[in-house]
Amino acid sequence: MKKIITIVGARPQIIKAAALSRIIRNEYSNQLQEDILHTGQHYDERMSSIFFEEMNIPAPTYQLHVGSGFHGEQTAKMLQGIEAILLKEKYDGVVVYGDTNSTLAGALAAAKLQIPIFHVEAGLRSYNFAMPEEQNRILTDNLSTILFCPTQTSINNLRFEGWETSGIKKGEISLVGDVMFDNALYYSKIAQQRSTILKELKLQPEKYILFTIHRNLNTDNISRLTNCLNSLLSLAEKTTIVFPIHPRTQHIAEEKLSTIWTKLSQHKNIIIIPPASYFDIIQLEKNASVIVTDSGGVQKEAYFFERPCIILRNETEWIEIVRHHAAILTDDNKEQILKAYETLQNKNIHYAPLFGDGNATQKIVTQIISTLEQKK
Numbered sequence: 001m002k003k004i005i006t007i008v009g010a011r012p013q014i015i016k017a018a019a020l021s022r023i024i025r026n027e028y029s030n031q032l033q034e035d036i037l038h039t040g041q042h043y044d045e046r047m048s049s050i051f052f053e054e055m056n057i058p059a060p061t062y063q064l065h066v067g068s069g070f071h072g073e074q075t076a077k078m079l080q081g082i083e084a085i086l087l088k089e090k091y092d093g094v095v096v097y098g099d100t101n102s103t104l105a106g107a108l109a110a111a112k113l114q115i116p117i118f119h120v121e122a123g124l125r126s127y128n129f130a131m132p133e134e135q136n137r138i139l140t141d142n143l144s145t146i147l148f149c150p151t152q153t154s155i156n157n158l159r160f161e162g163w164e165t166s167g168i169k170k171g172e173i174s175l176v177g178d179v180m181f182d183n184a185l186y187y188s189k190i191a192q193q194r195s196t197i198l199k200e201l202k203l204q205p206e207k208y209i210l211f212t213i214h215r216n217l218n219t220d221n222i223s224r225l226t227n228c229l230n231s232l233l234s235l236a237e238k239t240t241i242v243f244p245i246h247p248r249t250q251h252i253a254e255e256k257l258s259t260i261w262t263k264l265s266q267h268k269n270i271i272i273i274p275p276a277s278y279f280d281i282i283q284l285e286k287n288a289s290v291i292v293t294d295s296g297g298v299q300k301e302a303y304f305f306e307r308p309c310i311i312l313r314n315e316t317e318w319i320e321i322v323r324h325h326a327a328i329l330t331d332d333n334k335e336q337i338l339k340a341y342e343t344l345q346n347k348n349i350h351y352a353p354l355f356g357d358g359n360a361t362q363k364i365v366t367q368i369i370s371t372l373e374q375k376k
């Protein structure tokens with residue numbers, strides 16, 4: 001029996017970890033044991049425990065309660081906490097997801113102790129090194145034993161950087177598809193049966209925009225946040241908006257943009273709600289006319305559920321969505337956002353399969369097991 005530890009901390013990682021945990025427990029429990037370590041990067045009930053409950057993820061074996069802070073401070077606390085656990089327990093491998101500070105801390109702690117690292121959602125690039133996510137993912141990729149890539153673009157990015165071509169020994173790359181797509185397929189019906197959010201908010205299908213914004217690129221820059229929220233006010237003149245708000249965005253808007261925040265909160269067409277549960281957000285995504293977001297995960301889910309998307313950035317790691325004309329990059333430009341809304345509403349989009357066959361998680365688990373078996 002091999003033993004791995006999965007490191008999570010931020011909302012999207014908990015959601016992705018649900019897919020792997022489910023397959024390990026249901027199909028491979030005689031070959032692989034999984035412990036979960038939660039760094040505590042996200043800690044509000046609606047940013048963390050709600051997903052464990054809803055998606056039936058086993059409670060973390062370890063909780064570091066690191067909380068918020070400067071990136072260096074936060075990552076350092078995680079690194080120290082994770083290392084102590086990796087020294088105490090003998091794990092055969094460490095699984096990390098995506099590109100947050102929790103991802104980097106997990107990979108770095110494991111690399112120093114020479115424990116194999118499995119990076120799920122590897123190879124993504126924005127080519128904007130100012131993004132903390134870009135720093136985290138490049139560093140993590142370079143430390144990883146197997147890089148599980150969700151898209152052909154992510155494979156191409158790694159080859160461009162010398163994986164398999166430079167002659168320098170690097171981690172193995174594997175095109176498996178996207179675990180979030182697996183999740184979307186698995187939970188779509190369940191969410192439809194269990195979520196009552198459309199009824200609660202009195203929403204008609206395809207008669208509202210779903211809006212989310214949280215990336216520090218948009219929220220820490222007051223002029224960009226002002227532009228995005230002013231665009232939201234203009235969109236609200238045309239249709240209803242549902243805005244599940246990330247705590248980061250709410251703190252900044254309340255503190256630094258009180259005039260706009262008051263307008264948003266009082267607008268008759270804008271429904272601001274706390275961070276949604278996974279089942280509720282899926283229902284909101286599936287029934288929106290258009291999704292406006294800077295979230296990586298929400299962009300992809302828009303594509304999975306065949307909803308057009310406006311991306312509040314000027315680049316994206318999921319560029320194939322834009323190339324397939326299912327999403328438009330508008331940055332924080334109000335004119336472009338309003339124009340994109342008109343364009344996308346009337347567009348006939350062909351949603352070609354871009355994110356695998358729905359079996360990414362199976363492929364990942366079997367490859368982890370075979371790699372660890374070979375290391376005997």
Ligand code: UD1
Nearest residue numbers: 010011012041042043044047068069100101132133247248
């Ligand atoms: C982090 C990730 C980002 C990811 C996002 C997913 C990094 C560098 N960033 O960004 O890539 O897209 O998670 O949601 O790892 N806060 C709360 N309660 C919480 C969590 C956060 O109030 O439960 C507030 C705090 O004021 C905190 C701020 O949100 O300072 C930012 O949290 P943090 O985890 O540092 O970054 P995110 O913006 O969430």
Ligand code: UDP
Nearest residue numbers: 011012244275276277278281295296297298
């Ligand atoms: N999500 C959620 N509730 C919300 C907003 C997002 O459950 O109110 C989910 C979303 O469906 C996706 C994941 O969180 O599965 C994306 O995470 P987030 O937007 O926080 O970060 P990113 O993907 O940009 O790193």
